[in-house]
Amino acid sequence: MPSMNLTTKSSHSTSADNSSTSDYSLGLPVDIPPITLGILILLANGFVIVLVARKQRLRSLTNLLLCSLALSDLLTGLISIPLFLMCNLLHKPGICIAEDQMLRFTSISTVCHLVAVSVDRYLAIIHPLRYKAIFTHSRCISVILSIWLLSATMALVQLSWMNPVDHDPHQELTPDVIKKENIYDVTCVLAFTVVPLVCMVFVYARIFNEVSRQIEFLRKQTAPDSQDSRKLKYVERKVVTTFAVMLLVYAVCWLPYFVLRLYRLDHIRVIIMYVILWLRFLSSFLNPCLYIFGKKDFRSALKWSGRKDKRYHYKDMIPLKRVGAPV
Numbered sequence: 001m002p003s004m005n006l007t008t009k010s011s012h013s014t015s016a017d018n019s020s021t022s023d024y025s026l027g028l029p030v031d032i033p034p035i036t037l038g039i040l041i042l043l044a045n046g047f048v049i050v051l052v053a054r055k056q057r058l059r060s061l062t063n064l065l066l067c068s069l070a071l072s073d074l075l076t077g078l079i080s081i082p083l084f085l086m087c088n089l090l091h092k093p094g095i096c097i098a099e100d101q102m103l104r105f106t107s108i109s110t111v112c113h114l115v116a117v118s119v120d121r122y123l124a125i126i127h128p129l130r131y132k133a134i135f136t137h138s139r140c141i142s143v144i145l146s147i148w149l150l151s152a153t154m155a156l157v158q159l160s161w162m163n164p165v166d167h168d169p170h171q172e173l174t175p176d177v178i179k180k181e182n183i184y185d186v187t188c189v190l191a192f193t194v195v196p197l198v199c200m201v202f203v204y205a206r207i208f209n210e211v212s213r214q215i216e217f218l219r220k221q222t223a224p225d226s227q228d229s230r231k232l233k234y235v236e237r238k239v240v241t242t243f244a245v246m247l248l249v250y251a252v253c254w255l256p257y258f259v260l261r262l263y264r265l266d267h268i269r270v271i272i273m274y275v276i277l278w279l280r281f282l283s284s285f286l287n288p289c290l291y292i293f294g295k296k297d298f299r300s301a302l303k304w305s306g307r308k309d310k311r312y313h314y315k316d317m318i319p320l321k322r323v324g325a326p327v
Helices: 014-023 032-054 061-090 093-126 137-160 175-219 227-260 270-292 296-301 310-316
Strands: none
Touching: 032 061, 032 270, 032 296, 061 093, 061 137, 061 270, 093 137, 093 175, 093 227, 093 270, 137 175, 175 227, 227 270
16 A cells, blocks of 8 residues: 655654555555556647647647646646655655655646636636737736746745655654644645635636626527527536536645645545545646637647537627637
8 A cells, every 4th residue: 555645744644644554445556547647647738738839820828828737737747646656656755755845836836827827718808808908928928937936935835844855754743843834734725725716716707797798698689599599598508517617626626635734644544635636636637628628729720620610600709719618
């Protein structure tokens, strides 16, 4: 049974994790899911980056932000998951701490990118006439650099009270270190889970209201039971479904990961910890599927929309290509 490390506060419970091995009797090869997800993450996000690099028409500011998101998820499959597997295999404190810091770095980076993408969509749909003046190339680069800098700072700040070289995972932490860890954990939960979720709910609610307003305006110009009216209702349901799935994936994949640090690991079943980490890895595969491949320009580049679809001629009047709804 591989061990698990989830930072310094939890690392001293490694012995408890090992003692709970008998509780974990599912016989499931616990390394198969992260290996499988790692391969899928590399393929999906690597493909996004290569596609943008090869297709000139995809090099918009929005797609630049999405490429940065893809890079963050790519690092999860390229570095975080291999370190996670090495930690489970070798049980070396240094490797486990490096794995935890890298996973925290990519996690914070991905969450911040998701918020930035949501705000970008909000500005494009709610303020379409001012969008290009607000979201300039220099501001886009500044946002991306700020996200990476913030992520690195938050991931490495723990090293200010912990020496990863001499760290003993079985040594009890001092009250001062425990206090710093608790403050750090609560800050991460609030700043990178609760606040982003509230922000995304607000943004997508406003976007949906705007899209619904435009659909209602077009619906008034059509007969109630006509084919065009039914198509507009389909578009509206598709937008609702897209936003609901995005928020659900975020809540399911990210809330447990950040909240887990608030609990003592020796009070949690090992399989639950594994599932929480698997969900965290899964988000790095789902992000390009939800936020990138659903965009019209990416689907066109992939020739998924190579032919003109006359069924939804209203899609050019409603800014759904900014939403990412695959309609």
